[in-house]
Amino acid sequence: MVDTGNTAWILTSAALVLLMTPGLALFYGGMVRAKSVLNMMMMSFGALALISVLWVLYGYSVAFGNDVGGGLLGDPTEYLGLEGLFDTVTNGLPDMAFVGFQAVFAIITVALISGAIADRAKFGAWMVFAGVWATIVYFPVAHWVFAFDNEDLGVTGGWIANQLAAIDFAGGTAVHINAGAAGLALALVLGKRRGFGREAMRPHNLPLVMLGAGLLWFGWFGFNAGSALGANEAASLVWVNTLVATGAAILGWLLTEKIRDGHSTSLGGASGAVAGLVAITPSCSAVSPIGAIILGVVAGVLCALAVGLKYRFGYDDSLDVVGVHLVGGLWGTIAVGFLATDAAAAGVDGLFYGGGVDQLWRQVVGAVAVLVFSFVLTYVIGIVIQKTMGFRITEEDEVAGIDTVVHAESGYDLTSLSGGSGSALHQATTAKTVEGSH
Template sequence: MLASSALVLLMTPGLAFFYGGMVRSKNVLNMIMMSISAMGIVGVLWAIFGFSASFGDNKFGVIGNPTQFFGLKGLIGSDAKPEVMADPSKGIDHADAVGIPLAGNTHIPMTVFVAFQLMFAIITVALISGAVADRLKFGAWALFAAVWATIVYFPVAHWVFDFNATDTDGTIIHAGGWIANKLKVIDFAGGTAVHINAGAAGLALCLVLGKRKGWPKTPMRPHNLPFVMLGAGLLWFGWFGFNAGSALSSNGMAGSTFLTTTFATCAAMLGWLLVEKVRDGHATSLGAASGIVAGLVAITPSCSSVNVLGALAIGAVAGVACALAVGLKFKLGFDDSLDVVGVHLVGGIIGTLMVGLVATKEAPAGVQGLFYGGGFNQLWRQAVGAGVVLAFSFIVTLIIAFAIKFVIGLRATEEEEFVGMDESDHAETAYDFAAVGGAARTTAVKEA
């Protein structure tokens, strides 16, 4: 679980490279900073009250008790040890046994579970930034990230990820969230809480922010495709911690989800490339990277409930559908800069709904979907869960965005946008072309 937590954390720098490579060179540092800053902002909030609001005892049916583990009180300790007997000759005083709380009905130390879930919170916030690249002020982003994590992510994580805990008699000793425990949606690693949540938020935020200057007529090509491919590779690598790690044990379920994650991603990449070849006449490296992410997104909620054929089907559908969906922004007129809506929202919906279609009892979750004789029972649950998270995230994000716009402003000025967010927001540039040019001129003068 420690290794899985570290893998999920690595996904955020991977996302930074993935997004950073897709923007123009004058905005790459700003794009990377949005992801990296999420690590600091969400990390501090998580330590103070975020974990408690997500995994504390259910309050009012919508959120965990934010004071129950305030500052992670009562969770820090060591492994259980027998008491130490006093031995004055060695300077040892008597000490009672020290124990550490466990996460729910698992054998995972709560401290490890805190760390693992923190990484999910971080990358969910970071994902949103791709929708608003090239024009959102960094200060506004930092404020948005803090408010959105508090008001949107922590409650949704409680609904989806916080399961009831029982004692040996089956009595509930910890009440969790309603989507997981009452609606019984299958969302193994975050199709709703992470991808639909972030995708809906990205759509709302880019609508309030407005279009980039010159979009869509001015070409805004990725400035560094090797960065994009590196980011996609790091995301795929880290995603094994994301999905397989959600088994909370090194067991058969972890092995099964590892395989379904792999096969769905392979199929999605090929599906995206096929669409490009048929539609545009050529398959691109950007398409391969995007297809990888689309497959990873779609298999996230479903990796524990499908067999290999189901995983391949989900990946193929997601690769094709997301490749087509990224063009919706041109038809509908919203400037989702790096296709957060087309990949994460659409991919998250596909993966969540297809659980209700291709889930099979032979998979660890043990649920049957419509195509395996299970009827519509699981499908309607998946649809309601996806719809509620989408609507909640979209509406509340609109409110947050308008509030920040009114208080401090969201968007950079036209001049700042023209110069680039790297220089205007951070007083830095990713590539020091002047220094390179200066060196070349100096050499030429000396040779002359």
């Protein structure tokens, strides 16, 4: 029998998470230069379109089919085209509601990677990469982390969720460490933008960045609280933890900026929000609200410092996917081993609550395994695409602007402000000239 209340919450949460991808498009779009805004946003929308289709065709089956590879892979043929799931119900929840909820996780994970290669990637190559990466990397890792054993149904799931028993409530490993490691690998494959480290590459539209961050924060309540798979006590705790950790991370980031640079910025506030959201994602069911505050403050400080690593080590992570998602995801995942309390929904104690290092080592192993797997496979995929169809645009096209070269469009039509014979500015200037001649 269908639990209509829980079903309504999951479908609503799925819609919230879906909104996060257009929110990410705005967030990333505002952070690049004006000549790249459309391409940046199209990479998110392209991922949304492609991964939606692949998820239905075989992605869900690879991620949540019965295990066929020692906890590494679900049966890719079990739910081809979602056959057999149209009217089935598991634990009061229609299987198709769960399919939809997990689909939007796959979409945004792929979209997150694009920020590391802003300004210089061919759109067609990005789409090929997105499909291959989702198939070879994300779908299997989702099986590792999100597919739990179900003895009643005779279902065997992934190794991180079951054999390792690491806690990752909503995707610190499968989403953020996964995307962050992939972003680092692709940044190395494509190389630096022209002028990196010498020219200012400031965000062209900070209001877009702030709007995108707000939509991400809004959608993230579905991302985290929806992962409780019900309208219940766990979802309520997760909701509060998501709110307070994010607020604390913003404060931590802004304070770091103030001490280091002498001022706090709107970009720092938006980035701090995302850092807090990333960090609380794996741990939101395991910590108390006070633990969430501690976790958030540390995330804000760590990520604010980490975004500068690209200049020290010489890799061009354009929009700080590594500094925010990889570092934030690592901290949030490992922090469970320190800050977890059995009073929370996950019911385990971390080191600071008398639980010793048992949960800590599990968290570290899970985080490192996903990091290495994602980095190595992404690097290989990126190299193959670069050597075959070419992944990076030419230097001339990069200078001209990827929007006009690749998409034959411009994010901002400025002809109405200058040079157009029918423009308001031209008409006003002409009127003044004529008036002055009389």
